[in-house]
Structures are given as C-alpha cells and as structure tokens.
Amino acid sequence: MSNTAFSYQDLLQIVDLIKTSTQFNEFHLKVGDIELDIRRGEPAARPAPAVAAPDATAPTPATPVAVSPPAAIAEPHRSVPLAYPAGSVLVKSPMVGSFYRAPEPGAHPFVEVGARVTAQSIVGIVEVMKLMNSIPAGQAGVVTHLLVEDGEPVQYGQVLVVIEAENA
Amino acid sequence: MSNTAFSYQDLLQIVDLIKTSTQFNEFHLKVGDIELDIRRGEPAARPAPAVAAPDATAPTPATPVAVSPPAAIAEPHRSVPLAYPAGSVLVKSPMVGSFYRAPEPGAHPFVEVGARVTAQSIVGIVEVMKLMNSIPAGQAGVVTHLLVEDGEPVQYGQVLVVIEAENA
C-alpha cells in the first residue's frame, strides 16, 4: 500500500547518486512510510531488532566481521564501521571460502602492506570446495591494509585488502 | 537505567508549566532515551500500540469520548481533540456515573447554552450507585457548550460543560 511509489530500485539509484557525489554528508528522505537516512563517514548501525542473548550477539572468534568503509553505505553485514582515507579501494571476496595469502603453504605471501600492485596483481586466493580462486587487485596502487589472516574463513563481500589507488 | 534523571513527577511539572503559560505552542524535550513532544492546539495521538481489530478500536455508541481542549494536553483518554477559545473553563466529571441535566425527570435543566452562571451554580448531577452528586460550575461566566446528553454515562475526568470565564 504504502510504498508503491518507491521501489528497491529507486533506493539503489539514490545510494548510487550519493556514492558518486562529494557534496552531501547527510541525506534524509521521507516518502510515505519509508524513511531513508544516509550519512557519510560513520554508517549508523541499523536498529538492532530483537536479540537479548549475549552469546548470540557477541562476536564469536571465528566469525568474520565485514568492514564497512564510507564508500559502501549499503554494506549489509554486521558491521564494525572502519573509515579509510578517500581514494581507498576495497578488494572484496567474491565468494564464501578460505582465504590464503600465499600460493602454497610456506611460500611468500602474494602481497604485504606497502606493496605496489597493478590491477592484475594477485592479492590472495579464496578456496571453495578445493577450487582455488585467485583474487586480483583490480586497481593499481599501494596496499594499505591486509584484513584477513592466512587460512581464515571469509564471507561473500568481505573486504580482504585495501589499496590506496594511484592517481586518486 | 536510562531515565533515573527524569521522573513521572518531572513530566507532570513540565506539563503544568506549559499548561499555565500562553507563550509556547510547541515544546520538544529529549533526556536520554525519553522524548517528550508537546504541541498546543492539536494534541498528537499517542502511537497506537497493537490493535488490528476494527471492532475493538472503533468507538462504540455508548462509549463516552472525552474532549481534549488545548489547555488539557495531558488528558489521558481516547481523545477527540476539540479546541475551545482562550478563557474557556472546563467542568469535568469528578467520578464515573450517569449525568443528569435536570434535578428530576421532566424538570427544567440546570443550565442551557448562553446561561450566566456563578461559581456556585449547579450545572448538572452525576449519579453513582443512587448517590446524586451536584456539579458546581466552579467559575463565574457564560455556558458555551453542554457536552453530555441527559442520562448519558460519563467517565472520570470527562468534560461535561464548557464555560467562558468572566474577566478572562
């Protein structure tokens, strides 16, 4: 009833608009029953719905937490919001799996913090069901953060590596 | 936890403060988790909690609805907000019962709209368990509204008569 005038697609478009703009720091939109609040810099945590269980909400050691940088407002994970400098590019895992920093056990890691990479440089491997998926940097620049330890589980969309883009 | 600094008594005091003032039309207060919004003229309906049943919320014919004039913001009844001119005095029922406009069946009513009353004038009777309780006007002035029909049930705090005060 209430939201015939406002679709998920509209929302995506608006988020895209804000993402590509540098002019807005806060955005408030109300259409009928729908309220949209977008804020740059510190993504507000969604109102947590309904969990009183301390053991259910406390992060468990092996649970990966995705980092939501300012440029990725719509990141839908349980977020520990981290801010990266402007010009940072986030290399995310394209699938759930185990992350490896080196081509094989004992070998040198693909990259370290400070390493200069091209868009084609491999920054790690995500293994799913014994299938090894090489992860390219996708952007030339310098590695500023390595966020996942060797052998750790990663989830879809999780940020693996942060790169300070060249010419950014 | 959250509201140790702000009690129900504080709330009452603030409501009284606003009631006795003619200077403010809106008042917004936020203390910790508590948000208080007071607006003159059109008291906002409390967020209705949890009733989908149309037959439960629809006013039933015999249910009295209390009128909430601007001067009585905190009126806790299911309200049909009505505004009276400044200087209006509300005569409310001091108890639940049946309201009578005349001293006995067939007799002339105590007052009619337009009648001039003194503070001691009787404006009606509320009967509770065969006990007749005379309701004095409490204020000299002119009767502007008679809100309850003869013999109708009234609840505690319900407005019976509105008087335009003299020298107000």
Place this chain on the structure above:
Amino acid sequence: MSLAAHPVTGTGRLRRVLVANRGEIALRVLRACRELDLETVIVHSEADADSLPVRLADRAVCIGPARSNQSYLNAEFIVSAAQIHHADAIHPGYGFLSENADFARLCEMEKIVFVGPRADVISQMGDKVRARQLAAEAGVPTTPGSDGKLRDAAEAAQLAAKIGYPVLLKAAAGGGGRGMRVVREAGELACQFADAAREAKAAFGDDAIYVEKFLSNIRHIEIQVLSDGATVLHLGERDCSIQRRNQKLLEETPSPVLDAAVRARMCDAAVKLCRHVGYTSAGTIEFILDPARGEFYFMEMNTRIQVEHPVTEMVSGIDLVKAQLEIAGGKPLAIAQDDIRFDGHAIECRINAEDSARGFAPCPGEISHYHAPGGPGIRVDSHMFSGYRIPPYYDSLLAKVVAWGRDRGEAIARMHRALNEMEIRGVTTTIPFHLDLLRHEAFLAGEVHTRFVEEQLLGATA
C-alpha cells in the same frame, strides 16, 4: 436490569463482562471473553488510559485517578460502571478487589454476577484462623501448633514436647518476623519464650505468643481446583517454591519432588475442603510441603484466579478463565475428573520491571522496544508493547513467559531459549535473574526450597 432481550450464549446468561483489573490479567480476561463471544467493558484509572487492555476492550471507562483506592479499589465506581454500561458480570482478576467479600456482596446485591465464589465463602477463607478451622473440619492437615495464644512458657513447653522440636514461637498480634523465635530443644524454650514475649510487647503492644511446628527446607505447593458447586475438580499441583520474600518468581507443574501418593492425598484434601465450604469457581489451596517427610499442611486458600494459572492450562488443556466465566454464567462443568489428563511439564517465569542486581528495585519507565519470544511450546501473557509507559503506581509484572515440554528438561531448555530471544528495551527486567536461575544446579536437580533464592542463589546480599 433485564436480560430478556439478550440472546443466551454459550456462557449461559452472560452477554457482557466488565473487567475490573489492569495489566496482563485484564488482557487474559479480555481474551477469554473474546473467545467466548462475550462483549467487554474495561474500567481503568487515568494512568492506564493508554494501556493495551483499554485498547482491546469493546468499551473502556475511566473511573478515577492513578491511585488505586480512587479507581481499582473503589467498589462503588466499578459497580456503577457495570450498571451504566449494562455489564452482566464483573471479573475481578487477581489482587485489587478480587478477594474482597464486601465487593462480591455488593455485586450480589446489585444483581451483577461476580466471577468468583460467593461472598460468604470469600469472607470465611479470607479469615486465616477461620480458614484453618474449616480445613481441620474437612480433615485437611494444618501445621501442628497451638490453636490460640499460650498462657506461659510452661504451656508452650508442654505443647512443644507434643509436636516435637524445633518449634517456632510467634507473636499472636504480629507479623514480619518480629517476636519470632526458633527453638531447637526443650532447654532453650523458657528463655526464648521470655525474649519473644518482650519483643512482641515492644513491637505490637501485646505479649501474646503462640507456638507452631518449625519446618525448614519446605516447598510451596498449591492445588488448583475448579467447581461449579456440584462438581469439584482438581487440576493438579503447582510448585511455587522459587520465591523471594514470599513473592513467587517461577512456578512449575508437575512438582519435581511430589510422588504420586502424596499428590493424590493433597488433591483429595483440596477437593474435600472445597466441598466442605461450598466453593464455586476457580480457586487454589496453598500447602506447605515438607519433602523430607512427605507431609503437607494447609496454609491458605486463594479464592480467585492466580498469576501462575497458565502452567496448569498448559498441561491440562483447560482454559481456567473461560471455565470461570462459564461457571459464572450458570453453565455446569462439562468435564469430570477422569477426563482431565496432564501432559508434560510447564514452567512460568514472571518477568518484572525490577533490577535483580539492586535488590529487585522496581524500574518503571518506557518500553522503547518489545519483542516477544515465540516458537514451539512458548506462551506469552503480556500487556507490553513498544512505546508502553509503565505507570509507577502498580505492580511491576510485565510478562509471564510459559514454556511447555514433554518433560522438565525440555521445558527448561525452551524457557532458556525463549528468554534469550525476548527483548525488552528501556527498562531493566528480571530476565537475567531467570537465566541464572534456569542454569543453577540446584534448580536443575529440583532441589530447592522456599528460601533457596535468598539463601543460595542471591547469597548474603538478598
């Protein structure tokens, strides 16, 4: 008031019921009325104008300001509201006027059906000495002790020797532990008697003392009864031993310690007492159980619905509040004792707006967010909603969470799961207390007594 024009419903001559209570029990009664297709009128104080029961009732009438003695305790206003709004019956819930014989009598005089026993029965059972007498007449065991005050220490010693040590000396005029002495052996008695009498005199202006068998490690077990005046049924027991300062916190059925023989004797005693006094409606006989000896003693009778009635409903499938309304409407009980089967185990946790970390201090305030638990075996009775402001004038009960399981273990696991899911934001509640309790070894083993919470769970700080 003539009912000739009204059609007769499944509840006999009832058509419209006035609910003279607030909070979760008002909601409970409204639900029963809805299910029986009875119209509802609720009376309320100004402080409860925005409450869920007021919103759910067909009609709501404000009868006074927040203070109970000007609203929920004012019999005339309530009866008047019933008359004005043509209610045929008044359901009093628990607390407030529910065990007030004068109120029941006023209803009787005004030809309004009081949903409960007759006024004279309420009156008799409300007098503790008279109730004890009636229990004894009915052959129901009462705590061994003096029937009235004692002349002197010598008479006390004589009686103590008869009932066996330890005994309890109590101020006849008093309460709250003043003038109370536990005497463990005969040699101590004279000295303790003098001390107790002195303390009683100082506290109550009356040095009269009586003696009673002292029982420790006791459990509080109560039997639910249901009677239409002709048929008297029992619906098994509830174990209410988890208490703090005589306030029940958790109740369960069946009791983890009651064996079949003792249970049968207790239920039989409860039914006998009801028959003896001509009891009608739902009622509860409270007993002290000495589990070590398998003996039980009559404590008192509650002539109303209890807070903890849902555990009985969960294992018996019988809706006690609907049964009360049907009996009040003149409908005879359709079930016999043999029709009642008890299935599984049920536990109720009372969720109060209290801070168990600070001596269970009440925490009124606004419920900014409420999310009820759900899923299999979980029942929630609560008048809460997101945005509800708890008035500071009344009791702190926010919700009753009831868990059913095929056995006690399943019920406990479900309760634990449900309380972990439940969310009440804005005020502090007793959920953390219950989560601790449900994991406590003594509770899991069923080895608790009425002072367990204060002495063991909360320790010295209680």
Place this chain on the structure above:
Amino acid sequence: MSLAAHPVTGTGRLRRVLVANRGEIALRVLRACRELDLETVIVHSEADADSLPVRLADRAVCIGPARSNQSYLNAEFIVSAAQIHHADAIHPGYGFLSENADFARLCEMEKIVFVGPRADVISQMGDKVRARQLAAEAGVPTTPGSDGKLRDAAEAAQLAAKIGYPVLLKAAAGGGGRGMRVVREAGELACQFADAAREAKAAFGDDAIYVEKFLSNIRHIEIQVLSDGATVLHLGERDCSIQRRNQKLLEETPSPVLDAAVRARMCDAAVKLCRHVGYTSAGTIEFILDPARGEFYFMEMNTRIQVEHPVTEMVSGIDLVKAQLEIAGGKPLAIAQDDIRFDGHAIECRINAEDSARGFAPCPGEISHYHAPGGPGIRVDSHMFSGYRIPPYYDSLLAKVVAWGRDRGEAIARMHRALNEMEIRGVTTTIPFHLDLLRHEAFLAGEVHTRFVEEQLLGATA
C-alpha cells in the same frame, strides 16, 4: 573433520549445525538447535544480513548476493561454509535445496550430515512417476488411470470405461492445465481426446495424452511420518484443503471430515510406503481424499519438514525439528506409535505479505510496527520484528499463527481472537483474508474442498 575432541551430546555426534535457509523456518531450526544445546551457523544472502535468524545464530556467514541461485541455491557455497566453520550437519529447512538429491549427495560425500533422508530416497520420491510406482508397490492407492501415455482415443475409451466417468485427459508432457479436458461421459471422449491432443501438441510440441479418474470436491490430506530407519511412526494427518492456486493458506488437524477408519488406513499406507523406500527423518505423504466415497489416493511425498508442521506438534507434543536433528545425530527414536497421543485441535494460518484484495499481490516493504498475538493456545513462528525490511526476492510468508483448542470450535475462536490482536504495520497482509475465512459458514461446518477458496470465498474475481 575430527569430532574426537568434542563431547557427545543428546543429539549423538552432532555438535554444530549449519542452517541453510532463511525466514521463519531458519528461526525454527535455530530454536530447535538452541533447545538441544547445539551450536548454530547460518548462511545468508546479502539481502538477509539484517534478518532475525542471522542475529540469533551463533555465527552467520554471507554466502552471496540476494539472488537465490547465487546464495541459498548454491550447494558448493553452503557445503564450503559448513566445512570452514566446522559444522557437523546441515539442516535445509523447506524449499531451496531441501529436496535436492544432488545437494544431499554432496553432503554425504563431504561427510556432513544432511538433516533429512538419504540422497537416493530424495531422488526416487522426487520423480513423480517413480514415486507413484513405489506407492503402488507398497500397496498404497494411487489415482486410477493409465500408467503412461495412450496410443489413441480408443485405448482411452477402454480405460475410461474401466475406471468410470468422469475422467481427466492430461498432456503427458505438460502441466498448468494446458491440454487438460474433463470428460463426463463416453460419448464425449473421442472429440475431447482430439482437442486435448491438438492443444498439447501446440503447447508442448508433444501430443501424448494420458487418462486419470477425475475427482471433484476433493480434500488435500497429508500424513506426517517420522522414521529413524528402524522405527517408522505416523503423527496423524493435516487437512490442507484451504488453498489458492495450489498454495496452502490454512492447515488443521485433525481433519474435520476424516473418520477413524479412513484415518487408520491412510496412516497405515503412509507408514508402509516409508518402510518400502527405507525412509528416514521427518516426511509427509500427501493424499487426495474423496470424502464422498471415503477413498484416498497417493499424490506425492515431501521429503522434508513442511511449512505446516506446527499443527502436528501442537496436538502431539512432539517437536518434529528436534526429532529430525536427533535422528540425524544417530539417536534412535525414543517413542513408539502407542506413546503418541493426539490432544485437541490445531489450526495454522499463514500470514503473508500479500494483498488478498488485489489477487494476493506480494507487498514487500518495511514492517514499521509488529506486535505478536499471545495468550492461551497461541503459537507464533515469525522472523518479523519492528523495523524489518521484507526483501523482495523471496517468498512472502511473514508469520505462522497456530491456535490450539480442546476442540475445533475453541481453536477457531482462539485464532480469530489472536488475528484480531496481531498487528503488522507498514505492509498489507493476509490477516483480513483469514478473518473472513474463519467466519465463513462452509469453513465453520468443515465443508470445504481444494477449490473452495477460489470458487466460493473469493468468488469470480479469484
């Protein structure tokens, strides 16, 4: 993965379960795991990151974007998540991969317990022709008709004469009503056969036709089974005749029309079929019941937990999801058929985010306010909360409200009462539809069939 270091729990060798589903059934499985003290891992799509199951699970792993085929339907990602997070078992819920034999086989190969039957059983029962064959082998009645396609109208006429008119001609290759003809008497057959074959050819490129007994005014009755491989139990029936376009809307047990003899035969048939195929876990045998003749026919078997399983839980007291987990953990069933008692009546209403006034159009959006019903006899299974945004990618089921009563009348009255209390603001739901249905004379009389909703309740507009 070695489990040697892990203590053995009540569920045998299981310690950590991965939930490969979303919405209310994910929550249902999480609750069962909690009650069994099993750790939980949930996999979810990006669209469900803020869902209640994700928040309640011990661990949550995002496995892909909103689209199901890249998340909930991706077997490799799910098995991988189970391995990485050391889950011993995967519960597939219903829908998605729950009846996917390849997925079950992948789990078997990777030594992860699939909570359900063996892959080969899923495979057999998933093939409609093979399942019908197996049913016939087990002596379970199947709809009379041709076992395969017919050569011509003459062969059809021969068979129709044998099974009796009316008969249904169906396109062997088709579905959805294309190429389907009801033939009421022998004289019509040749002409209708030609029409059906022509339509089938046009629609599916194949003019093969087969014939089946045409049944009208039928009911959909299903039998719940539970098997550990050695013991096969039935848990009675569910009547799911209230449907719209083959989507169930309301389910109840017991069926208002099934007599004891037919019920016994149906339950017996279901158990026999399970034994015949070596079924394990919970499963459901769906039958068509022709109430006029008291005859029933095997339709299909669902080799998973059903949406409507709670009604069976309410009357039997058996937790089906916990039973699935225990069986998966290698624990033999602790109950025998004679231990199972059925008490009272239970009804489930599916509350969907759909507008029944506009052809049940889905209504995704944000639930601005949610208040669950409560009180006696009411169970709610829902993943909703105030502020929940319903993703537009998945099904529209928001909540299952289940009402229990001592009899059907009490259950209906409770359901009506509960749906009146329930509040879902922000989106349109099917609550108004259910309130209408619950007051409809035919429903109250139990006189409905599988086309009742479309033909009578919704009328010509459906």
